[in-house]
Amino acid sequence: MSTTEHAAKVVLGGTRGGPDVATLRTDRWWLQPVITVSVLTAFIIYATWSAFNPHNYFYEPGSLISPLYSPCLSSSCVAGAKFGAFTVSHWALSPAFLILIFPLGFRMTCYYYRRSYYRAFWWSPPACAVSDKHESYSGETRFPLLMQNAHRYFFYAGLVFNALLTYDAIRAFDLPGSGFGVTVGTVVLCVNATLLWLYSLSCHACRHLCGGNLKSFSKAPIRFRLWKFVTPLNAKHMNFAWASLVFVALTDVYVRLVASGAITNYHIF
Amino acid sequence: MTDVTLRVWRGDASGGDFENYTTTQNEGEVVLDLIHRIQATEAPDLACRWNCKAGKCGSCAAEINGKPRLMCMTRMDQLPEGPVTVTPMKTFPIIRDLVTDVSFNYRMAEKVPALLPPPMPEGGYRMFQEDVERGQEFRKCIECFMCQDVCHVIRDHEDNKLNYAGPRFFIRYAELEMHPLDTNDRRDFIREDAGLGYCNITKCCTEVCPEGIHITDNAIIPLKERVVDAHYDPVAWLGRKIRRKTKVSTAAAAVQPAP
Numbered sequence: 455m456s457t458t459e460h461a462a463k464v465v466l467g468g469t470r471g472g473p474d475v476a477t478l479r480t481d482r483w484w485l486q487p488v489i490t491v492s493v494l495t496a497f498i499i500y501a502t503w504s505a506f507n508p509h510n511y512f513y514e515p516g517s518l519i520s521p522l523y524s525p526c527l528s529s530s531c532v533a534g535a536k537f538g539a540f541t542v543s544h545w546a547l548s549p550a551f552l553i554l555i556f557p558l559g560f561r562m563t564c565y566y567y568r569r570s571y572y573r574a575f576w577w578s579p580p581a582c583a584v585s586d587k588h589e590s591y592s593g594e595t596r597f598p599l600l601m602q603n604a605h606r607y608f609f610y611a612g613l614v615f616n617a618l619l620t621y622d623a624i625r626a627f628d629l630p631g632s633g634f635g636v637t638v639g640t641v642v643l644c645v646n647a648t649l650l651w652l653y654s655l656s657c658h659a660c661r662h663l664c665g666g667n668l669k670s671f672s673k674a675p676i677r678f679r680l681w682k683f684v685t686p687l688n689a690k691h692m693n694f695a696w697a698s699l700v701f702v703a704l705t706d707v708y709v710r711l712v713a714s715g716a717i718t719n720y721h722i723f
Numbered sequence: 724m725t726d727v728t729l730r731v732w733r734g735d736a737s738g739g740d741f742e743n744y745t746t747t748q749n750e751g752e753v754v755l756d757l758i759h760r761i762q763a764t765e766a767p768d769l770a771c772r773w774n775c776k777a778g779k780c781g782s783c784a785a786e787i788n789g790k791p792r793l794m795c796m797t798r799m800d801q802l803p804e805g806p807v808t809v810t811p812m813k814t815f816p817i818i819r820d821l822v823t824d825v826s827f828n829y830r831m832a833e834k835v836p837a838l839l840p841p842p843m844p845e846g847g848y849r850m851f852q853e854d855v856e857r858g859q860e861f862r863k864c865i866e867c868f869m870c871q872d873v874c875h876v877i878r879d880h881e882d883n884k885l886n887y888a889g890p891r892f893f894i895r896y897a898e899l900e901m902h903p904l905d906t907n908d909r910r911d912f913i914r915e916d917a918g919l920g921y922c923n924i925t926k927c928c929t930e931v932c933p934e935g936i937h938i939t940d941n942a943i944i945p946l947k948e949r950v951v952d953a954h955y956d957p958v959a960w961l962g963r964k965i966r967r968k969t970k971v972s973t974a975a976a977a978v979q980p981a982p
Contacts, residue, residue: 463830464884468816469736471823478789478808565924565944572923579875582927583790583813591880593921600920603955606948658940662948670903672851688940 476585483581490574493696500703505550510713511535511706517625518639518719520709521646521702525618527552537618557615557702560608565658566695568602606659616650623647629721636722639712646705649698656687656694724749727799728806729757731769735819742766743806748799754809755783755794758821770820778933781867785821786810791869791931812872825868827877831888835895836912840904854903860941861898863934864891870928870938876921887918890928890938897942900949910953919946 472478504511504522511520512535519526525537528549542552561567572578579586594602623643629635654660665681668674687694712719727748730741744761755773762769774780776795783794788808799807815823840848870890871877877884888896896913899905913919924947928938936942952959 463833464827466881466884468824469738470813470815471734471739471811471817471821472732472786472813473741473810478786478810480788480803480805480808569924569926569939573925578923579879579925579927582873582925582930583786583878586875586879588879591876591883591921593876593918593923595918595920599923603947603951606951606956658944659948662945666945667949667952669901669905670851671853671857672903678853 477581477583479581479583483584487574487577487580490570493700494571494574497699497703500706501554504706504710505548505554508548508550510710511550513639513709513713513719515630516637516639516712516719517622517628518643518709518712519622520706521619521622521650522550522554522706524622525553553615556608556611559604560612560654561695561699563602563605563608564695565605566692605657606663609654609657609659612650612654612657616647616654619643619650620647637719638722639708639719641722642705642708646698646701649694649701652687653691653694653698655684656689656691658688658691660684661688727757729754729761730806730808731758731761731766731821732810733766733769733820734817736817739817739820741808750800752799753795754785754787754792754797754799754802754807757799758794758809770818770822772822779865781865781869781933784812784867784869784872786812786872791872793867793869793933796933812868814872814874814878815868825871827884828866828868828871828889828891831892832895834888834916835892835899836907836909838899838902838905839907841906848904850903857901858898860936861894863936864894865934866891867933869931869933873927873931874922875925875927876918876923883918883921886916887921888916890922890943892917893919893922893946894936894938894942897946900946908953910949913946914950914954919943919950922947 477483501522504520508523508530511523512518512526512532514534517534519535523531523535526535526549527537527540527542528545529541529543530545531541531549545552573580577587578591594600623640623646626640626643627634627636629637661681661684664684665671665674665677668677668681671678671681711717725748726745728743728745730743733739733742744765746757746760746764748757755776758769758771771785771794772782773795774782776783778793778796781793784791785794786792786809787794787797788802791812794809809821811817811821811823812825815825815827818824868891874889876887877889896909896917899907900909922943924939924943926939929936929940932938
Protein backbone atom coordinates (compact mmCIF):
# COMPACT_ATOMS: atom_id res chain seq x y z
CA MET A 455 0.00 0.00 0.00
CA SER A 456 1.49 3.33 -0.96
CA THR A 457 1.98 6.31 1.28
CA THR A 458 -0.47 8.37 -0.78
CA GLU A 459 -3.23 5.91 -0.11
CA HIS A 460 -2.44 6.05 3.59
CA ALA A 461 -2.40 9.84 3.60
CA ALA A 462 -5.79 9.88 1.94
CA LYS A 463 -7.21 8.03 4.90
CA VAL A 464 -6.41 10.87 7.28
CA VAL A 465 -9.57 12.91 7.49
CA LEU A 466 -9.15 16.56 8.30
CA GLY A 467 -11.79 18.72 9.85
CA GLY A 468 -14.29 17.77 12.50
CA THR A 469 -15.30 19.84 15.48
CA ARG A 470 -12.75 20.17 18.25
CA GLY A 471 -13.94 19.87 21.81
CA GLY A 472 -13.49 22.63 24.35
CA PRO A 473 -13.81 26.39 24.00
CA ASP A 474 -12.00 28.31 21.28
CA VAL A 475 -9.43 29.98 23.52
CA ALA A 476 -5.62 30.04 23.44
CA THR A 477 -5.34 28.02 26.62
CA LEU A 478 -7.23 26.88 29.68
CA ARG A 479 -4.09 26.59 31.75
CA THR A 480 -4.32 28.33 35.09
CA ASP A 481 -0.71 27.92 36.21
CA ARG A 482 2.09 30.41 35.56
CA TRP A 483 3.02 28.99 32.14
CA TRP A 484 4.33 32.40 31.07
CA LEU A 485 7.06 32.44 33.70
CA GLN A 486 9.52 30.19 31.87
CA PRO A 487 9.36 32.15 28.58
CA VAL A 488 9.81 35.41 30.51
CA ILE A 489 12.93 34.08 32.25
CA THR A 490 14.33 32.74 28.97
CA VAL A 491 13.75 36.01 27.14
CA SER A 492 15.25 38.00 30.01
CA VAL A 493 18.44 35.94 30.34
CA LEU A 494 19.07 35.46 26.63
CA THR A 495 18.36 39.10 25.83
CA ALA A 496 20.66 40.24 28.61
CA PHE A 497 23.41 37.98 27.30
CA ILE A 498 22.96 39.11 23.70
CA ILE A 499 23.09 42.78 24.71
CA TYR A 500 26.15 42.25 26.87
CA ALA A 501 28.00 40.11 24.29
CA THR A 502 27.24 42.65 21.55
CA TRP A 503 28.50 45.50 23.71
CA SER A 504 31.61 43.51 24.56
CA ALA A 505 32.29 42.61 20.92
CA PHE A 506 32.02 46.25 19.89
CA ASN A 507 34.43 47.33 22.62
CA PRO A 508 37.79 45.71 21.92
CA HIS A 509 39.49 47.10 24.99
CA ASN A 510 40.56 45.49 28.24
CA TYR A 511 39.96 41.98 26.95
CA PHE A 512 43.47 40.88 27.88
CA TYR A 513 45.37 41.18 31.14
CA GLU A 514 49.00 40.56 30.37
CA PRO A 515 50.51 40.03 33.85
CA GLY A 516 48.18 37.12 34.50
CA SER A 517 47.77 36.01 30.89
CA LEU A 518 44.03 36.36 31.24
CA ILE A 519 42.04 36.65 28.02
CA SER A 520 38.32 37.03 27.64
CA PRO A 521 36.59 33.98 26.09
CA LEU A 522 34.80 36.35 23.71
CA TYR A 523 38.18 37.29 22.20
CA SER A 524 40.00 33.98 22.21
CA PRO A 525 41.63 33.03 19.90
CA CYS A 526 42.55 36.59 19.02
CA LEU A 527 43.24 36.37 15.30
CA SER A 528 43.28 39.97 14.12
CA SER A 529 46.50 41.89 13.58
CA SER A 530 44.90 44.58 15.74
CA CYS A 531 44.94 42.29 18.81
CA VAL A 532 47.00 43.58 21.71
CA ALA A 533 50.48 42.14 22.12
CA GLY A 534 50.43 38.89 24.08
CA ALA A 535 46.82 38.16 23.21
CA LYS A 536 47.54 37.14 19.63
CA PHE A 537 47.07 33.51 18.82
CA GLY A 538 50.42 32.29 17.53
CA ALA A 539 51.84 33.79 14.37
CA PHE A 540 48.61 33.59 12.41
CA THR A 541 46.76 36.88 12.20
CA VAL A 542 44.21 38.35 9.85
CA SER A 543 45.40 41.67 8.44
CA HIS A 544 43.23 44.62 7.48
CA TRP A 545 40.40 43.51 9.76
CA ALA A 546 38.77 46.79 10.66
CA LEU A 547 36.19 45.39 13.05
CA SER A 548 36.64 44.07 16.56
CA PRO A 549 38.63 40.78 16.72
CA ALA A 550 35.63 39.21 18.44
CA PHE A 551 33.67 39.26 15.19
CA LEU A 552 36.21 36.91 13.58
CA ILE A 553 35.35 34.09 15.93
CA LEU A 554 31.98 34.62 17.57
CA ILE A 555 30.05 33.03 14.70
CA PHE A 556 31.23 29.59 15.84
CA PRO A 557 30.12 29.60 19.49
CA LEU A 558 27.05 31.58 18.46
CA GLY A 559 26.20 29.02 15.76
CA PHE A 560 26.75 26.16 18.20
CA ARG A 561 24.29 27.63 20.65
CA MET A 562 21.79 28.79 18.03
CA THR A 563 21.54 25.28 16.57
CA CYS A 564 21.69 23.51 19.95
CA TYR A 565 18.64 21.34 20.56
CA TYR A 566 18.11 22.76 24.03
CA TYR A 567 18.36 26.40 22.95
CA ARG A 568 16.09 25.70 20.02
CA ARG A 569 13.44 24.48 22.43
CA SER A 570 13.92 27.60 24.54
CA TYR A 571 13.90 30.27 21.87
CA TYR A 572 11.16 28.66 19.79
CA ARG A 573 9.02 28.86 22.89
CA ALA A 574 10.12 32.17 24.34
CA PHE A 575 10.84 34.33 21.30
CA TRP A 576 8.90 32.70 18.48
CA TRP A 577 5.92 31.54 20.55
CA SER A 578 5.79 28.34 18.64
CA PRO A 579 4.29 27.47 21.08
CA PRO A 580 4.91 29.75 24.09
CA ALA A 581 4.18 26.82 26.42
CA CYS A 582 2.68 23.36 26.24
CA ALA A 583 -1.05 23.38 25.45
CA VAL A 584 -0.94 27.11 24.75
CA SER A 585 -1.80 28.00 21.15
CA ASP A 586 1.07 29.13 18.99
CA LYS A 587 0.72 32.46 17.29
CA HIS A 588 1.28 31.57 13.66
CA GLU A 589 -1.09 31.15 10.75
CA SER A 590 0.93 28.36 9.18
CA TYR A 591 3.78 26.20 10.34
CA SER A 592 6.49 24.32 8.46
CA GLY A 593 8.87 23.68 11.34
CA GLU A 594 12.43 22.89 10.37
CA THR A 595 11.57 21.58 6.92
CA ARG A 596 12.54 24.72 4.98
CA PHE A 597 15.31 27.29 4.79
CA PRO A 598 16.42 28.99 7.02
CA LEU A 599 15.45 26.59 9.83
CA LEU A 600 16.66 23.69 7.72
CA MET A 601 20.13 24.95 8.62
CA GLN A 602 19.60 23.69 12.17
CA ASN A 603 20.83 20.40 10.76
CA ALA A 604 24.34 21.89 10.68
CA HIS A 605 24.53 21.57 14.47
CA ARG A 606 27.16 18.85 14.45
CA TYR A 607 29.58 21.05 12.46
CA PHE A 608 29.25 23.80 15.01
CA PHE A 609 29.81 21.10 17.62
CA TYR A 610 33.12 20.20 15.95
CA ALA A 611 34.09 23.88 15.89
CA GLY A 612 33.04 24.17 19.52
CA LEU A 613 35.50 21.43 20.45
CA VAL A 614 38.32 23.42 18.86
CA PHE A 615 37.28 26.48 20.85
CA ASN A 616 37.12 24.44 24.04
CA ALA A 617 40.66 23.23 23.43
CA LEU A 618 41.85 26.80 22.88
CA LEU A 619 40.10 28.10 25.98
CA THR A 620 41.59 25.22 27.97
CA TYR A 621 45.00 26.29 26.66
CA ASP A 622 44.22 29.85 27.83
CA ALA A 623 43.31 28.51 31.28
CA ILE A 624 46.55 26.51 31.51
CA ARG A 625 48.54 29.52 30.34
CA ALA A 626 47.02 31.55 33.18
CA PHE A 627 48.87 29.35 35.68
CA ASP A 628 52.15 30.80 34.38
CA LEU A 629 52.55 34.00 36.37
CA PRO A 630 55.25 36.55 35.59
CA GLY A 631 58.05 36.52 38.12
CA SER A 632 56.79 33.68 40.31
CA GLY A 633 56.31 31.03 37.62
CA PHE A 634 53.53 28.60 38.48
CA GLY A 635 50.75 30.06 40.56
CA VAL A 636 47.03 30.34 40.96
CA THR A 637 45.05 33.55 40.89
CA VAL A 638 41.33 34.19 41.03
CA GLY A 639 41.56 34.77 37.28
CA THR A 640 43.09 31.31 36.79
CA VAL A 641 40.17 29.74 38.64
CA VAL A 642 37.67 31.75 36.63
CA LEU A 643 39.21 30.65 33.32
CA CYS A 644 39.39 27.01 34.49
CA VAL A 645 35.73 26.98 35.57
CA ASN A 646 34.77 28.60 32.28
CA ALA A 647 36.64 25.99 30.23
CA THR A 648 35.21 23.15 32.33
CA LEU A 649 31.64 24.35 31.89
CA LEU A 650 32.16 24.71 28.14
CA TRP A 651 33.53 21.16 27.94
CA LEU A 652 30.56 19.87 29.91
CA TYR A 653 28.19 21.76 27.62
CA SER A 654 29.83 20.29 24.52
CA LEU A 655 30.12 16.74 25.84
CA SER A 656 26.49 16.74 26.93
CA CYS A 657 25.37 17.85 23.46
CA HIS A 658 22.89 15.62 21.65
CA ALA A 659 25.06 15.55 18.53
CA CYS A 660 27.99 14.37 20.65
CA ARG A 661 25.86 11.60 22.13
CA HIS A 662 24.83 10.53 18.65
CA LEU A 663 28.36 10.52 17.31
CA CYS A 664 29.68 8.65 20.36
CA GLY A 665 27.35 5.72 19.82
CA GLY A 666 23.77 6.85 19.39
CA ASN A 667 23.90 6.17 15.66
CA LEU A 668 24.61 2.48 16.19
CA LYS A 669 22.06 -0.17 15.36
CA SER A 670 23.65 -2.54 17.80
CA PHE A 671 25.57 -1.56 20.92
CA SER A 672 26.91 -5.06 21.39
CA LYS A 673 28.90 -4.89 18.17
CA ALA A 674 30.77 -1.73 19.20
CA PRO A 675 31.59 -2.02 22.92
CA ILE A 676 33.97 0.96 23.05
CA ARG A 677 31.48 3.30 21.45
CA PHE A 678 28.78 1.88 23.72
CA ARG A 679 30.94 2.84 26.71
CA LEU A 680 31.41 6.32 25.29
CA TRP A 681 27.65 6.59 24.81
CA LYS A 682 27.08 5.43 28.38
CA PHE A 683 29.54 8.06 29.60
CA VAL A 684 27.90 11.00 27.80
CA THR A 685 24.28 9.93 28.35
CA PRO A 686 24.10 11.09 32.01
CA LEU A 687 25.76 14.34 30.95
CA ASN A 688 23.18 14.70 28.20
CA ALA A 689 20.42 14.55 30.80
CA LYS A 690 21.91 17.72 32.34
CA HIS A 691 22.44 19.51 29.03
CA MET A 692 20.03 22.29 29.99
CA ASN A 693 21.93 23.03 33.21
CA PHE A 694 25.27 23.11 31.40
CA ALA A 695 23.82 25.29 28.65
CA TRP A 696 22.72 28.00 31.08
CA ALA A 697 25.72 27.72 33.40
CA SER A 698 28.26 27.94 30.59
CA LEU A 699 26.43 30.83 28.93
CA VAL A 700 26.28 32.89 32.09
CA PHE A 701 29.88 32.05 33.03
CA VAL A 702 31.23 33.13 29.66
CA ALA A 703 29.75 36.56 30.33
CA LEU A 704 31.03 36.58 33.93
CA THR A 705 34.51 35.62 32.75
CA ASP A 706 34.51 38.47 30.27
CA VAL A 707 33.36 40.84 33.00
CA TYR A 708 36.12 39.63 35.33
CA VAL A 709 38.89 39.98 32.72
CA ARG A 710 37.68 43.45 31.79
CA LEU A 711 37.56 44.58 35.40
CA VAL A 712 41.06 43.26 36.09
CA ALA A 713 42.53 44.62 32.84
CA SER A 714 41.01 48.04 33.42
CA GLY A 715 42.43 48.16 36.95
CA ALA A 716 39.04 48.31 38.61
CA ILE A 717 39.77 45.20 40.67
CA THR A 718 42.88 43.21 41.59
CA ASN A 719 43.55 39.73 40.31
CA TYR A 720 44.39 38.27 43.74
CA HIS A 721 46.90 35.46 44.09
CA ILE A 722 45.55 32.39 45.85
CA PHE A 723 48.96 30.71 46.10
CA MET B 724 -14.67 15.32 52.61
CA THR B 725 -15.13 18.64 50.78
CA ASP B 726 -17.23 20.01 47.97
CA VAL B 727 -15.55 20.86 44.71
CA THR B 728 -16.78 22.29 41.42
CA LEU B 729 -15.89 20.68 38.13
CA ARG B 730 -16.35 22.56 34.85
CA VAL B 731 -16.87 19.76 32.39
CA TRP B 732 -17.14 20.25 28.62
CA ARG B 733 -20.46 18.87 27.38
CA GLY B 734 -21.24 18.64 23.71
CA ASP B 735 -20.62 16.92 20.43
CA ALA B 736 -19.76 17.79 16.82
CA SER B 737 -22.64 20.25 16.66
CA GLY B 738 -21.23 22.34 19.52
CA GLY B 739 -20.97 22.42 23.27
CA ASP B 740 -20.35 24.40 26.43
CA PHE B 741 -19.15 24.01 29.97
CA GLU B 742 -21.46 22.57 32.62
CA ASN B 743 -20.66 23.14 36.27
CA TYR B 744 -21.05 20.25 38.68
CA THR B 745 -20.51 20.59 42.40
CA THR B 746 -19.78 17.25 43.97
CA THR B 747 -18.10 15.66 46.94
CA GLN B 748 -14.35 15.06 47.03
CA ASN B 749 -12.94 12.46 49.39
CA GLU B 750 -9.33 12.15 50.47
CA GLY B 751 -7.09 10.56 47.84
CA GLU B 752 -9.58 10.75 45.01
CA VAL B 753 -8.60 11.38 41.42
CA VAL B 754 -10.44 13.38 38.76
CA LEU B 755 -11.89 10.20 37.27
CA ASP B 756 -13.51 9.35 40.62
CA LEU B 757 -15.36 12.63 40.53
CA ILE B 758 -16.37 12.22 36.89
CA HIS B 759 -17.83 8.84 37.85
CA ARG B 760 -19.64 10.41 40.80
CA ILE B 761 -21.12 13.03 38.51
CA GLN B 762 -22.23 10.25 36.15
CA ALA B 763 -23.81 8.38 39.07
CA THR B 764 -25.59 11.34 40.63
CA GLU B 765 -26.16 14.21 38.22
CA ALA B 766 -25.36 13.41 34.61
CA PRO B 767 -25.75 9.75 33.65
CA ASP B 768 -25.30 10.69 30.00
CA LEU B 769 -21.84 12.21 30.52
CA ALA B 770 -19.52 10.39 28.10
CA CYS B 771 -15.95 9.53 29.00
CA ARG B 772 -13.56 6.71 28.18
CA TRP B 773 -11.93 4.76 30.96
CA ASN B 774 -10.76 1.25 31.55
CA CYS B 775 -7.98 0.29 33.96
CA LYS B 776 -8.06 3.22 36.39
CA ALA B 777 -4.39 2.51 37.02
CA GLY B 778 -2.59 4.65 34.44
CA LYS B 779 -1.86 1.70 32.19
CA CYS B 780 -4.51 1.76 29.48
CA GLY B 781 -4.40 5.42 28.47
CA SER B 782 -8.14 5.56 27.85
CA CYS B 783 -9.05 8.42 30.20
CA ALA B 784 -6.74 11.03 28.66
CA ALA B 785 -8.29 14.48 28.80
CA GLU B 786 -7.25 18.04 29.50
CA ILE B 787 -7.42 19.04 33.14
CA ASN B 788 -7.05 22.76 33.80
CA GLY B 789 -5.83 23.03 30.22
CA LYS B 790 -3.07 20.40 30.36
CA PRO B 791 -3.26 16.89 28.90
CA ARG B 792 -3.39 14.40 31.76
CA LEU B 793 -4.80 10.99 32.62
CA MET B 794 -7.92 11.53 34.72
CA CYS B 795 -7.18 8.38 36.70
CA MET B 796 -3.71 9.57 37.69
CA THR B 797 -4.54 13.17 38.58
CA ARG B 798 -5.21 13.50 42.28
CA MET B 799 -7.66 16.22 43.19
CA ASP B 800 -5.57 17.33 46.17
CA GLN B 801 -2.68 18.13 43.86
CA LEU B 802 -4.71 20.59 41.82
CA PRO B 803 -4.93 24.25 42.83
CA GLU B 804 -7.93 25.55 44.77
CA GLY B 805 -10.98 26.53 42.78
CA PRO B 806 -13.04 24.97 40.00
CA VAL B 807 -11.33 22.23 38.01
CA THR B 808 -11.75 22.40 34.24
CA VAL B 809 -12.07 19.12 32.34
CA THR B 810 -12.14 19.20 28.53
CA PRO B 811 -11.58 16.61 25.81
CA MET B 812 -8.23 16.37 24.00
CA LYS B 813 -8.16 19.37 21.70
CA THR B 814 -6.20 17.91 18.80
CA PHE B 815 -8.76 15.28 17.87
CA PRO B 816 -12.36 15.72 16.68
CA ILE B 817 -14.92 15.41 19.43
CA ILE B 818 -17.39 12.55 19.45
CA ARG B 819 -19.17 13.47 22.64
CA ASP B 820 -18.31 15.21 25.91
CA LEU B 821 -14.86 13.94 26.88
CA VAL B 822 -14.61 11.33 24.14
CA THR B 823 -12.63 12.12 20.99
CA ASP B 824 -11.97 10.36 17.71
CA VAL B 825 -8.32 9.34 17.87
CA SER B 826 -8.34 7.37 14.61
CA PHE B 827 -5.72 9.73 13.14
CA ASN B 828 -3.22 7.80 15.25
CA TYR B 829 -4.29 4.47 13.80
CA ARG B 830 -3.76 5.82 10.29
CA MET B 831 -0.26 6.87 11.28
CA ALA B 832 0.39 3.45 12.83
CA GLU B 833 -0.48 1.79 9.53
CA LYS B 834 2.26 3.74 7.79
CA VAL B 835 5.11 2.48 9.95
CA PRO B 836 7.43 0.27 7.86
CA ALA B 837 7.68 -3.07 9.60
CA LEU B 838 10.65 -4.69 11.30
CA LEU B 839 12.65 -6.54 8.68
CA PRO B 840 15.07 -9.04 10.23
CA PRO B 841 17.71 -10.88 8.19
CA PRO B 842 17.15 -14.55 7.36
CA MET B 843 17.19 -16.73 10.46
CA PRO B 844 20.77 -17.82 11.13
CA GLU B 845 21.60 -21.31 12.32
CA GLY B 846 20.81 -21.41 16.04
CA GLY B 847 18.27 -18.59 15.84
CA TYR B 848 18.45 -14.85 16.39
CA ARG B 849 20.53 -13.60 19.30
CA MET B 850 20.29 -10.24 21.04
CA PHE B 851 22.52 -8.93 23.77
CA GLN B 852 21.17 -7.34 26.92
CA GLU B 853 22.38 -3.80 26.12
CA ASP B 854 20.49 -3.92 22.82
CA VAL B 855 17.35 -5.27 24.49
CA GLU B 856 17.43 -2.57 27.16
CA ARG B 857 17.74 0.24 24.65
CA GLY B 858 14.27 -0.30 23.25
CA GLN B 859 12.51 -1.08 26.51
CA GLU B 860 11.81 2.56 27.29
CA PHE B 861 9.86 2.97 24.08
CA ARG B 862 7.79 -0.12 24.76
CA LYS B 863 6.37 1.49 27.90
CA CYS B 864 4.10 3.63 25.72
CA ILE B 865 0.44 3.08 26.68
CA GLU B 866 -0.90 4.95 23.66
CA CYS B 867 -2.85 7.54 25.62
CA PHE B 868 -2.01 9.90 22.72
CA MET B 869 -1.49 12.85 25.04
CA CYS B 870 1.85 13.50 23.33
CA GLN B 871 0.00 13.73 20.04
CA ASP B 872 -2.60 15.98 21.67
CA VAL B 873 -0.10 18.45 23.07
CA CYS B 874 2.07 18.61 19.94
CA HIS B 875 1.44 22.05 18.46
CA VAL B 876 2.38 20.85 14.97
CA ILE B 877 -1.05 19.24 14.65
CA ARG B 878 -2.83 20.82 17.62
CA ASP B 879 -2.61 24.30 16.12
CA HIS B 880 -2.11 23.42 12.43
CA GLU B 881 -4.44 20.64 11.47
CA ASP B 882 -3.32 20.55 7.84
CA ASN B 883 -0.02 19.07 9.06
CA LYS B 884 -1.86 15.88 10.02
CA LEU B 885 -1.44 14.76 6.42
CA ASN B 886 2.34 14.82 6.64
CA TYR B 887 3.24 14.36 10.28
CA ALA B 888 3.31 11.16 12.31
CA GLY B 889 3.71 12.79 15.73
CA PRO B 890 5.72 11.93 18.86
CA ARG B 891 4.02 8.64 19.63
CA PHE B 892 5.13 7.26 16.28
CA PHE B 893 8.56 8.79 16.43
CA ILE B 894 9.26 6.58 19.43
CA ARG B 895 8.04 3.63 17.38
CA TYR B 896 10.36 4.64 14.53
CA ALA B 897 13.22 5.06 16.99
CA GLU B 898 12.59 1.65 18.49
CA LEU B 899 12.72 0.05 15.06
CA GLU B 900 15.72 2.07 13.89
CA MET B 901 17.64 1.05 17.01
CA HIS B 902 16.69 -2.60 16.72
CA PRO B 903 19.83 -4.67 16.03
CA LEU B 904 17.94 -7.19 13.92
CA ASP B 905 16.25 -4.65 11.69
CA THR B 906 17.53 -4.14 8.15
CA ASN B 907 15.01 -1.54 7.00
CA ASP B 908 16.39 1.96 6.57
CA ARG B 909 13.56 4.34 7.32
CA ARG B 910 15.53 7.58 7.38
CA ASP B 911 14.21 8.90 4.09
CA PHE B 912 10.73 7.81 5.03
CA ILE B 913 10.94 9.45 8.45
CA ARG B 914 12.08 12.70 6.86
CA GLU B 915 9.67 12.84 3.95
CA ASP B 916 6.57 10.89 4.92
CA ALA B 917 6.57 11.00 8.71
CA GLY B 918 7.50 14.71 8.71
CA LEU B 919 10.20 14.63 11.38
CA GLY B 920 11.37 18.08 10.26
CA TYR B 921 8.10 19.60 11.44
CA CYS B 922 9.04 18.85 15.03
CA ASN B 923 10.77 21.83 16.60
CA ILE B 924 11.65 19.87 19.74
CA THR B 925 9.74 21.98 22.23
CA LYS B 926 9.58 18.89 24.44
CA CYS B 927 5.90 19.18 25.33
CA CYS B 928 5.45 15.51 24.42
CA THR B 929 8.04 14.56 27.03
CA GLU B 930 6.42 16.82 29.61
CA VAL B 931 3.00 15.18 29.37
CA CYS B 932 4.06 11.53 28.95
CA PRO B 933 2.54 9.61 31.89
CA GLU B 934 5.13 6.86 31.47
CA GLY B 935 8.04 9.28 31.71
CA ILE B 936 9.43 8.30 28.32
CA HIS B 937 12.13 10.72 27.20
CA ILE B 938 10.47 11.11 23.84
CA THR B 939 12.49 14.09 22.67
CA ASP B 940 15.93 13.21 23.99
CA ASN B 941 15.88 9.48 23.34
CA ALA B 942 13.73 9.19 20.23
CA ILE B 943 13.12 12.40 18.27
CA ILE B 944 16.57 13.95 18.51
CA PRO B 945 18.36 10.64 17.76
CA LEU B 946 16.08 10.30 14.73
CA LYS B 947 16.89 13.84 13.65
CA GLU B 948 20.57 13.04 13.95
CA ARG B 949 20.11 9.90 11.86
CA VAL B 950 18.39 11.98 9.20
CA VAL B 951 21.36 14.36 9.34
CA ASP B 952 23.63 11.34 8.79
CA ALA B 953 21.70 10.44 5.67
CA HIS B 954 21.06 13.87 4.17
CA TYR B 955 23.06 16.71 5.65
CA ASP B 956 26.43 15.25 6.57
CA PRO B 957 28.94 15.01 3.71
CA VAL B 958 31.49 13.40 6.04
CA ALA B 959 29.08 10.59 6.88
CA TRP B 960 28.21 10.29 3.18
CA LEU B 961 31.90 9.96 2.30
CA GLY B 962 32.34 7.35 5.01
CA ARG B 963 29.49 5.31 3.58
CA LYS B 964 30.98 5.55 0.11
CA ILE B 965 34.41 4.46 1.33
CA ARG B 966 32.94 1.53 3.22
CA ARG B 967 30.60 0.90 0.26
CA LYS B 968 27.56 0.87 2.49
CA THR B 969 24.32 1.08 0.61
CA LYS B 970 20.90 1.77 2.02
CA VAL B 971 17.63 0.02 1.43
CA SER B 972 15.73 2.41 -0.81
CA THR B 973 13.08 4.63 0.70
CA ALA B 974 10.31 3.24 -1.40
CA ALA B 975 11.35 -0.30 -0.61
CA ALA B 976 11.54 0.47 3.09
CA ALA B 977 8.08 1.94 3.08
CA VAL B 978 6.43 -1.17 1.76
CA GLN B 979 8.51 -3.93 3.30
CA PRO B 980 6.03 -6.46 4.60
CA ALA B 981 6.28 -7.89 8.05
CA PRO B 982 8.13 -11.24 8.02
